[in-house]
Amino acid sequence: MNQQKIDQYGDELYQAFLDRKTITPFTEREPDITLEDAYKIQLRFIQRRVDAGERIVGKKIGVTSKPVQDFLGVFQPDFGQLTSSMVYQEGDVIDLGGLIQPKAEAELAFVLKEDLQGPGVTAMDVIRATEYVAPCFEIVDSRIRDWKILIQDTVADNASCGVYVIGSCKADPRDVDITMAGMVLEKNGELFSTGVGAAVQGSPANAVAWLANTLGELGIPFKAGEVILSGSQSNLVPVVDGDELVCTVGGIGSCSVRFAGRSAV
Template identity: 80%
Template sequence: MDPKKIEQYGDELYTAFLGQTTVAPLIEREPDITIDDAYKIQQRMVDRRVAAGEKIVGKKIGVTSKAVQDFLGVFQPDFGQLTSGMIYQEGDTIDLGKLIQPKAEAELAFVLKEDLKGPGITAMDVIRATDYVVPCFEIVDSRIKDWNIKIQDTIADNASCGVYVLGKTKGDPRALDITMAGMVLEKNGELFSTGVGAAVQGSPANAVAWLANTLGALGIPFKAGEVILSGSQSALVSVVDGDELACTVGGLGSCHVKFAGRSAA
């Protein structure tokens, strides 16, 4: 894709983020857009956020489940970049008025104590380099109208990053069975869905290793202190004013989040 179009679409998505508006799917306007094009558009969008004062604090892995991969017609995950403007702490109330069409998903976050640079990173390397894991919520959001996305759309839109909330309970991944640990997601005190770590590429650590190797091939390392969101273990759940969610990971603990306000869409 022409570099001017890369900038055009990246700027368009950044403007949509600022104005809490949506844009038409890129794949409809650029039928020949490639995944490589989409990542370049993502980088332009993220660069605009960094230029405005945010910092890169980690990465997220998306499209880890077979159902979502089948829906998007791809057979590997994607990734986005986490910025300092996306962070909420457990106990905070998320203002839906700052989002467009949010949906929540529960997952496991890895916080690194050492740098990791692929290729050649294994799941065990990930475990060794991890300071701790915590249950978390990612509130995904799309700047693409009506969530009408293909893989190129969501990648360009920074993997549909919205905001995220880390739980307060820290666990040692060397002492936890993160592959077989069950996850329970409750909405307003009622069971919404259940999951297990193995649903994420066989193990959340496998998903993190995949991303370390994918980025390593591009010369991009994971850095100590970064947060890596390993991919959803739950069904997506829509949220509105007054909703409360809780996810509990067996042997680890829980993460709770509340929502207030009305989203743009």
């Protein structure tokens, strides 16, 4: 795909983000679109947001667990960039009016204390470079119409990033078995789903190592202080006005989030 089309599609995503509207899947319009094309479109989309004043604060790994893969029909991980405008604090109410077609997922966030760059990064390297882990919610949101996505569509759309909130409960990953730690997700006081760290590429640390190595091949490092969202351990949760979610990770604690307003779709 030539640079003109890459810029065109990245700009189209940025406008859809601003207007809270959806667009036709790229895979319908460009049957030969490659993953490399999709990541270049993502970079253009994110650059537009950075040019408008946002900062890169971390990375996210997407499509790591079987429930999410089955729901989306996407069967390999992807990644996106986290920006400063995506960050909510626990206790904040997330305004659905700023989103298009949101769904929530519960996962584990890694906050780094050291730089980390692949290739050759192992799960143990990730643990050593991590200041703390915390339960979190990512509210994914697709600019692609009706979530009709293939891997190239979600990659171009910054791995369907919306916003995220990290819980105030923190733990040193050396002190907790994040692989076997169970996760319980409640919606409006009722059990919605359960999960375990091993559902994410065998361990959330494996997923973070995968991303460090994938980005390392592109010359992109993890930086100290960055947040890395390691991938969903829950089913995707549709959310509407008044919903409250709580996820609890064994040995670490809980994260809660509330929603108000009405999304665009």
